[in-house]
Amino acid sequence: MANIISQINIFKREPKLRLLFVASEAAPFIKVGGLGEVMRSLPKALRDLGHDARIFIPKYAAIDLEKYPLRSEFKDLRPASSEEEDPHGLFVSNILRYDSDSGETIAYFLENMEYYEKRANVYGYADDAIRWALLSRAVLEFLRVSSWRPDVIIAADWQSGLIPNYFHTIYKGDPKLSPMAIVFSIHNLSFQAMFDHHFVSEMDYDSGKEAIPAFNDPRLLKLNFMRRGIMYADVINTVSPTYAKEITTPEYGEGLHELLSEKRSRLSGILNGIDTEIYNPETDPNVQFHYDTKTLDLKPKNKSVLQQKFNLPVSDTIPLFGIVSRLTDQKGLGLLMDAGESLLENFDMQLVVVGSGEGRFMNFFQELAKKYPQKVGIHLSYDEALGHMVYAGVDATIIPSRFEPSGLTQMEAMRYGTVPLVRKTGGLADSVVDYEPTNKTGTGFVFEKFDNRAFYGTMVRAIETYRYPEFWRDIQKRAMQADFSWTKSAREYVELFKKTIKYHHQPNG
The missing domain is CATH 3.40.50.2000 (Glycogen Phosphorylase B;)
Structure with missing residues (x-):
């Protein structure tokens, strides 16, 4: 009888993971650089493996709504802590969603006129710190009221670095959020915040331990979002195994090598993939003579x-x-x-x-x-x-x-x-x-x-x-x-996410 049960277990399907990637950009909706491409390709590869992978980004004015029609998911989300923090309602936002042709929800969009839709570009504004803090706070507020909740939140690069910090401070012990694990993903350690981290005065130095200021507090501009993401996440990931080792050294660590060395047991690297359908010499429309x-x-x-x-x-x-x-x-x-x-x-x-x-x-x-x-x-x-x-x-x-x-x-x-x-x-x-x-x-x-x-x-x-x-x-x-291929990388990410869930549920994890 025991042998029969063990044979049945071999063929049991592994449980599907629910995953939410939070980023400042994601193709095909909006793409400025490599981060946007990763945010398209990795979730897609994970969905192809049977997992429920979704993204959460701001709704920018440049997003083509005819090509990507959005539906309302939640109205009047209030990410600010109090009316004092938002006396004019500038931070009140809506959540929209995009469903694929098959009816599968694959993306959420944070709609806010003042901080996203009025802007011509994704990056480059004096109040970017507020914009990314709003994104980080809003995603957690949304997940408190959403009927869909992820097993793992993946905060991508410094713009999402306050998510782990908010999660383990303001939202610590929240019964709806507590089961979720958090991965902080470093795409380029040389970009850490709104300022050049190489030139920071003692007065402006951010240890990462003080409370996150209110959205309209000038001190928010001085926070090192990257440092805070590393400090508070369950697991830190970067985009290649060698880079994960390099950033624990003074040469490559951009001033965070000691912190990363302390977190070494929770630090890993998985090489990015490429879209093998787009980059294919057999079918590429930009290539005159196709070959293999x-x-x-x-x-x-x-x-x-x-x-x-x-x-x-x-x-x-x-x-x-x-x-x-x-x-x-x-x-x-x-x-x-x-x-x-x-x-x-x-x-x-x-x-x-x-x-x-x-x-x-x-x-x-x-x-x-x-x-x-x-x-x-x-x-x-x-x-x-x-x-x-x-x-x-x-x-x-x-x-x-x-x-x-x-x-x-x-x-x-x-x-x-x-x-x-x-x-x-x-x-x-x-x-x-x-x-x-x-x-x-x-x-x-x-x-x-x-x-x-x-x-x-x-x-x-x-x-x-x-x-x-x-x-x-x-x-x-x-x-x-x-x-x-992204399929190969996605399989490694699945194992990383399982480890993250395990770490998160450990005592003092």
Whole structure:
């Protein structure tokens, strides 16, 4: 009898998790950067695994209501503690919801005219601290009155950092909220609050221990939302295993390394995924000649198209490197400023650059293209379609980042058989395996030290390897076969959420 019961248990379905992601942006409704893409892809992958994953974001004026019709869920939500805190009713909000075509609720929206709908942009306002505090308080107030309650709340990045703090102070012991566990998800530790955390006076320092001020209290602007999210969450997660280790060190910890070291047992990292349907060289509408691992000989045709588009000499024997990136110091482009001219002078190579960012890097690439018009092509603005063309056309992509929490471009490029050349940091270290010719292993070229000699040497190694098409083709195939799907990441998140629930229900958890 016992054997029969154990066999039945094998086939029991695991209980479905109820999950709520709270963020400042989420595609397809509103997207500014990588956070918005994660907030679309990860909940979707979790739903595909059978879990009830929903998002909660502000209702911005830019959201297309014809494309995404919203229904009322709750009216006159009052997140402020008292009428004194909100004498004019500016914080009184509504909750709207969006249901999928199948009738499944997948998103909630915080509707507030003063703080979201009157604003043209998602970020960049003097009162952003109030806007994100309102978001954090409102989601908890909503969950107190909602018939649907999550097992886990996932607060994404510093804008949602006050959720764990509110939960464990103002709402501590609330019978409706207490069963919920909280994950605080760090997407980029270098952004922590409304101010530059590197320059904070002793008077303005936020230890995270004092009570959260009222919405209209100027002291709210001085709070380090990131610190508070880390301090009060049940579990802290970041977007790659290596980055989770790096941020416990002074070099990468952005002043929070000691706190993160104390929380080490509750800190984990799961590598972001990519949307393998959007980034697919077999079907991508931005790619002229579609291909897969078996038809890689079609990729050089896309290279020719790209060379012509950037007015470069058409040749398959010259290695073509690409950069699709924000042009910022974080991306390690200072190394290219140091080594770029020497590489172009001494090697037969080409470079195309797509992206925008800091003026010094924009000027550098403009001057480089002027000096080497037969070798360098530039498009110094964001262009998603052109980015896909670059992935399909270049031989290798350059990503020499100072730090990289997860990174998406290396995974996107590898999907197209474009070989990544990266620095060994964060998600780059977790996603790219250095090429080892003796063992015929590896999916790219990796260097460790952040200096121009290490970068230069790795560039030379890639250029020389390109001279051997058979070896290069093997690297391309291994890169294309790497699994960066969100399904894989989502399964790891499910295990993390189960641990979070377990931690939350432990005594003194």
